Amino acid sequence: xxxxxxxxxxxxxxxxxxxxxxxxxxxxxxxxxxxxxxxxxxxxxxxxxxxxxxxxxxxxxxxxxxxxxxxxxxxxxxxxxxxxxxxxxxxxxxxxxxxxxxxxxxxxxxxxxxxxxxxxxxxxxxxxxxxxxxxxxxxxxxxxxxxxxxxxxxxxxxxxxxxxxxxxxxxxxxxxxxxxxxxxxxxxxxxx
Amino acid sequence: xxxxxxxxxxxxxxxxxxxxxxxxxxxxxxxxxxxxxxxxxxxxxxxxxxxxxxxxxxxxxxxxxxxxxxxxxxxxxxxxxxxxxxxxxxxxxxxxxxxxxxxxxxxxxxxxxxxxxxxxxxxxxxxxxxxxxxxxxxxxxxxxxxxxxxxxxxxxxxxxxxxxxxxxxxxxxxxxxxxxxxxxxxxxxxxx
Numbered sequence: 001x002x003x004x005x006x007x008x009x010x011x012x013x014x015x016x017x018x019x020x021x022x023x024x025x026x027x028x029x030x031x032x033x034x035x036x037x038x039x040x041x042x043x044x045x046x047x048x049x050x051x052x053x054x055x056x057x058x059x060x061x062x063x064x065x066x067x068x069x070x071x072x073x074x075x076x077x078x079x080x081x082x083x084x085x086x087x088x089x090x091x092x093x094x095x096x097x098x099x100x101x102x103x104x105x106x107x108x109x110x111x112x113x114x115x116x117x118x119x120x121x122x123x124x125x126x127x128x129x130x131x132x133x134x135x136x137x138x139x140x141x142x143x144x145x146x147x148x149x150x151x152x153x154x155x156x157x158x159x160x161x162x163x164x165x166x167x168x169x170x171x172x173x174x175x176x177x178x179x180x181x182x183x184x185x186x187x188x189x190x191x192x
Numbered sequence: 193x194x195x196x197x198x199x200x201x202x203x204x205x206x207x208x209x210x211x212x213x214x215x216x217x218x219x220x221x222x223x224x225x226x227x228x229x230x231x232x233x234x235x236x237x238x239x240x241x242x243x244x245x246x247x248x249x250x251x252x253x254x255x256x257x258x259x260x261x262x263x264x265x266x267x268x269x270x271x272x273x274x275x276x277x278x279x280x281x282x283x284x285x286x287x288x289x290x291x292x293x294x295x296x297x298x299x300x301x302x303x304x305x306x307x308x309x310x311x312x313x314x315x316x317x318x319x320x321x322x323x324x325x326x327x328x329x330x331x332x333x334x335x336x337x338x339x340x341x342x343x344x345x346x347x348x349x350x351x352x353x354x355x356x357x358x359x360x361x362x363x364x365x366x367x368x369x370x371x372x373x374x375x376x377x378x379x380x381x382x383x384x
Contacts, residue, residue: 004335005222007196008229008328030197036381037200039330041344045382099380116345124316125344128364131320135327136200138231143196152233152317153308172320188291189228190237 011138012185014147016068017178023075027144031077031177034140035133042113043100044093046086046126047133047172050163052076059162064174069149074178078159079134081126084168088114123170130172137175147180203330204377206339208260209370215267219336223269223369226332227325234305235292236285238278238318239325239364242355244268251354256366261341266370270351271326273318276360280306315362322364329367339372 032049040046052060057076064070085092088110097109118125134150141148151174159171224241232238244252249268256262277284280302289301310317326342333340343366351363 004199004332005225005229008226008332011229011231013231033197034200037197037203037379038327039203039205039342041342043380096382099382102377102380112345121316124313124320128316128320128323131323132327135230135324136331139328139331140196140200150231150233153304185294187229188235188294190288190291 007139007143010145010184011142011148012187013149014069014176014178014180014182015149016181017072017074017147017176018181019072019074021074021179023146023177027146027177028075028077030144031137031140034136035077035079038133038136040129040132042097042109042116044086044096044129046082047130048080048082048169049133050078050080052078052163052174056162056164060159060174063158063162064151064154067151067153069176070151070174072178072181073149073176075176077137077175077177078163078171079130079173079175080163080165080169081123081130081172082168083123083126083170086117086122086126087119088117127170127172134173134175141177146177149176150174151176199331199335202337202376203334203340204372204379205341206261206368206370206372206374207341208373209264209266209339209368210373211264211266213266213371215338215369219338219369220267220269222336223329223332226328227269227271230325230328232321232324234289234301234308236278236288236321238274239322240272240274240361241325242270242272244270244355244366248354248356252351252366255350255354256343256346259343259345261368262343262366264370264373265341265368267368269329269367269369270355270363271322271365271367272355272357272361273315273322273364274360275315275318275362278309278314278318279311280309319362319364326365326367333369338369341368342366343368
């Protein structure tokens, strides 16, 4: 492979996409696969990916404040954080920790997770973990010459309603994808 | 480049490294560069990367509960979230938003950020953003055939003391790097 940093350099936040340039189903599948392979603490994968469908799109865009990245996007994927499922006594956690233990003992992992788990911060923690999956999707998009824009500035109640989320899940990020309408702007990173 | 998904597949959480296999200064520089190029909302880059030095290492490892990934690591990088700096009226935010605006108007971005900013959740938010930088470093490590392990289970007060952080910063993650002592275990991801 060429240098990964060259790939990383390809990514930038695209605020406006070329309309009528659809993202293919294969592209969407590869974006989801990149997200699925993201790291997560305790192997909990505390996320769900929602490919926004036509019936949800208008309400999702509205929940994102009608920002151009959303309105002009060819595809929107919401990354949703699991919350209640992360209770140490849930079936979900039991299954994930068994997977994490592979053929070893699950008890030490379960004990470590129980000590780590704090219900007062678990929602924020799960949202943080969702950024691992988002970073993978953003790089995968750049690799496929697709533009992308992570959107964190949304109305969470409206977005949860638009996505018909159960009460035990919370939206973490929406990512807009498409053919970017402009080339990469110059980078202006801080120096220290 | 080969498929990015092949690169993504190379990454796994390594819990034990081969000792006496140092990570070179060039490797560390490339890890930091990958993190530096991570996305962040409003271009705020709300992070600082601390390469743990010999004088800090023992205390950092202790703050990480003496877990083997830390004790056997060849290098540790702490990703620290900026908190007070994110106040909309700070010099830091002014400089970053000017950079984000590039040669356009900064006022709409500043207004959007002021509407977005919530001091009660900004710390958790900044920690979440730090996961973007972490994901980049983890992939860069895999690309360089280095093992890595993100460590989120630490004592934040002890870690902040070990890193001599100012009161307006908070540790987000520690990442351990080195030559992994074992090959990639089988993946056991959830299916839905």
